[in-house]
Amino acid sequence: MNMKHTGGCHCGAVRFDVWSSPDLLVFDCDCSICTKKQNHHFIVPENQFTLLQGLENINTYTFNTHIGKHTFCSTCGVQSFFTPRSNPDGYGIAPHCLDPGTVRSVTVEKFCGQKYEETMKNHPNIRDLSKPVAETHTVEVGSLHTP
Secondary structure: OOEEEEEEOOOOOOEEEEEEOOEEEEEEEOOHHHHHHOOEEEEEEHHHEEEEEOHHHEEEEOOOOOOOEEEEEOOOOOOOEEEOOOOOOEEEEOHHHEOOOOOOEEEEEEEOHHHHHHHHHHOOOHHHHHOOOOOOOOEOOOOOOOO
């Protein structure tokens, strides 16, 4: 069951909607940039993400292979989403940049970005997380009730 989460940067210039489970699988990567930024993220297909505002405020940093697109707000500096090297056909969403009220649980999985090639080769399903899914949006914001 997917639901709509909303989120954005600190100053509010960048806002987005993302459709995902209320139970998030969040990756804790230890590659050089993720370590510096303390980047924790969950992955969604491109068609499950909508940038609502702030395109003109987004700057992008790339390095090494230039496949990963590390986007951030030029006003406040917050990276609320980015295009991960592991899933260039999707987005990595920072769960801490989601508005409150739609996340039921978070499971954190360590991802060894320092040994990227080996980790990607051995990971059972990370590439599948950004594959397009049918637009089966089922639950709107505010309708998730937890005990």
